[in-house]
Amino acid sequence: MKHFLDVSDYSPAEIQDMLDLAVRLKAEYFAGGNQPLFKGKVLGLIFQKPSLRTRVSFDMAMRHMGGDALYLSPNEIGLGKRESIADIARVMSGYVQAMMARVFDHAHVVELAKWSAVPVINGLSDYSHPCQAMADALTIIEKFGAMKGLNVTYVGDGNNVAVSLMHIAVMLGANFTIANPEGYDMPAPALEIGTRLASGGAKITYLRDPFAAVKDAHVIYTDTWTSMGQEEETAKREAVFPPYQVNQKLVSAARKDVIVMHCLPAHRNHELTDDVADGEHSVIFPQAHNRLHAQKAVLARLFEVA
Ligand code: CP
Ligand code: NVA
Numbered sequence: 001m002k003h004f005l006d007v008s009d010y011s012p013a014e015i016q017d018m019l020d021l022a023v024r025l026k027a028e029y030f031a032g033g034n035q036p037l038f039k040g041k042v043l044g045l046i047f048q049k050p051s052l053r054t055r056v057s058f059d060m061a062m063r064h065m066g067g068d069a070l071y072l073s074p075n076e077i078g079l080g081k082r083e084s085i086a087d088i089a090r091v092m093s094g095y096v097q098a099m100m101a102r103v104f105d106h107a108h109v110v111e112l113a114k115w116s117a118v119p120v121i122n123g124l125s126d127y128s129h130p131c132q133a134m135a136d137a138l139t140i141i142e143k144f145g146a147m148k149g150l151n152v153t154y155v156g157d158g159n160n161v162a163v164s165l166m167h168i169a170v171m172l173g174a175n176f177t178i179a180n181p182e183g184y185d186m187p188a189p190a191l192e193i194g195t196r197l198a199s200g201g202a203k204i205t206y207l208r209d210p211f212a213a214v215k216d217a218h219v220i221y222t223d224t225w226t227s228m229g230q231e232e233e234t235a236k237r238e239a240v241f242p243p244y245q246v247n248q249k250l251v252s253a254a255r256k257d258v259i260v261m262h263c264l265p266a267h268r269n270h271e272l273t274d275d276v277a278d279g280e281h282s283v284i285f286p287q288a289h290n291r292l293h294a295q296k297a298v299l300a301r302l303f304e305v306a
Pocket of ligand 1: 050132264
C-alpha cells in the first residue's frame with residue numbers, strides 16, 4: 001500500500017500521471033461534476049496546526065467525488081500526547097479509508113504511515129508540503145504547458161514549501177533556483193535528494209542575491225518568513241528577510257511572462273507586496289484552488305479507483 005508523504009517517494013512518471021489525472025478531474029468537475037469514485041470512503045483529517053486550504057480542499061475533494069471527510073482538530077486527538085501515534089494509526093485504520101495528517105515533526109507523519117493499514121497523506125510537516133507542490137506544478141503546467149525547461153525561482157526561507165517545490169520542479173525537468181539569507185538554507189538532506197532527482201538534466205542553483213535568482217525566471221515563488229511552529233523567531237526573521245521581499249522591483253527583473261506564486265497564507269507587504277499579490281503576474285488564487293484538483297488525483301491513486 002502506498003502513502004503520499006513526499007513527492008520524492010514517487011517516480012517522475014507517477015507524479016506526471018497524477019498531474020494528468022488532476023487535469024482530467026478538474027475538467028470533469030467544471031463540466032458538471034465528478035463521478036462518485038470515492039463512494040463509501042472517508043478521509044480522516046488530523047491537524048496539529050491551523051489550516052484553511054488544506055482542510056477545505058481535502059474535505060471538498062472527498063465530497064465532490066462521493067466520499068466524506070472527518071476533521072480532527074489539534075485539541076481533539078493529541079497526536080503523540082494523549083495517545084501514541086502507533087495506537088492512533090491502528091485505531092483510525094479501522095474507521096477510515098485514508099488519513100491526512102498535518103504535523104509539526106515530519107517523523108510523526110512517517111510514524112503514522114508506518115503503523116497505518118490505510119494510506120497516509122502528508123498535509124504539511126516541518127520538512128515538506130507535497131500536496132502544495134502538486135497544486136503548484138498543476139498551476140505552472142496550466143500556464144506554460146509543461147515544467148520541462150522552465151526556470152522556477154524561490155525567494156525566501158528554505159522551508160517545507162521550498163523543499164517540495166524544488167523536488168517536484170527538478171523531477172519534472174525544471175531548473176530550480178533559490179535565494180535565501182544565510183542561516184535559512186534548505187536542510188542538507190533535502191538538497192541531496194533534490195540533486196539526485198535533478199540528474200535528468202535540471203539544474204539546482206543556490207544564491208544569496210534575489211535579483212540574480214529571478215533573472216530569466218518563469219516562476220517566482222515565495223512563502224512566509226516565519227512558518228507555523230517558529231513564532232518565537234518572528235522578530236529575528238523580520239529583521240533578516242526584507243531584502244527577500246517579492247515586490248514590483250524584483251518581479252520586473254524576471255521574464256515578462258513570469259508568474260508569481262505563494263502557497264498562502266500570505267503576510268502581505270512582508271514577503272509579498274499587495275501590488276504584486278493582486279497584480280497581473282499573480283496566480284495565487286488559481287494556485288490555491290488547484291489544491292482541490294491535485295488532491296483529488298492523489299486520493300484517486302491512493303484509493304486505486306481511477
Ligand atoms: N497552503 C496551505 O497549506 O494553506 P493552509 O495552511 O491554509 O492549509
Ligand atoms: N511554510 C508555511 C506553509 C503554510 C502553508 C508553514 O509551514 O507555516
